Amino acid sequence: MTNIAMFADLVVDEEGQPVQVAWVGSDACYVLDDGDFQRYVDAEDVDRQVLRFFKQQVEEHRDIAVRGML
Template identity: 40%
Template sequence: MYSHPLFSGLISDEYGQPVNTVSINGEPFYIVNDAGFLRHIPAADVDRQVFDTLMEQIRGHEDIIIEQAQKMLNQEDNLFSRAVLLNQLKNMDKQFEALKETGIPDASREYLGLMGFKVKINIHGEVLSVDQPGQIPPPEDE
């Protein structure tokens, strides 16, 4: 069951105004103020766009991510940990489904916000930008 917006508190509208959340009949919505008209946008739609954006940034950089994760875990020479991490990256859709069930802990969302993670959406719920600390620059066209 999808009961809590994943990126609550991290989303603003295209003018930089914070986007609130509400639950209606158990379904979470982001609320965008459109000149006084409060637009209710299904949180699942916005959260999926943000998640897909993050996953797109990961694609092609799996080796770097795995290497850094192994360093953080002190597992640089462990082939098993590499295989586990690679499997997790390959099954990111399953990760999103699990996140929908459990949500992102409040403390983790607060930490993301403090580190500069921000999402900007328009009045239709389309993600305009995802700003994150330590973002990997896009590959240069050759």
């Protein structure tokens, strides 16, 4: 686990509301408001999913990305 949430201001819940960041010990978590329950989700797991998605998008559109960088 990690002590930072890389996408702290970008992660939203199912209703499009921004989630909070909290720490359980030294581990960063995104906190989802689930009615009367606060759900703590490991930030590293979420951040890795976001990074995988970014990587996939770049690989699928590599030609556009390369042209844009030149």
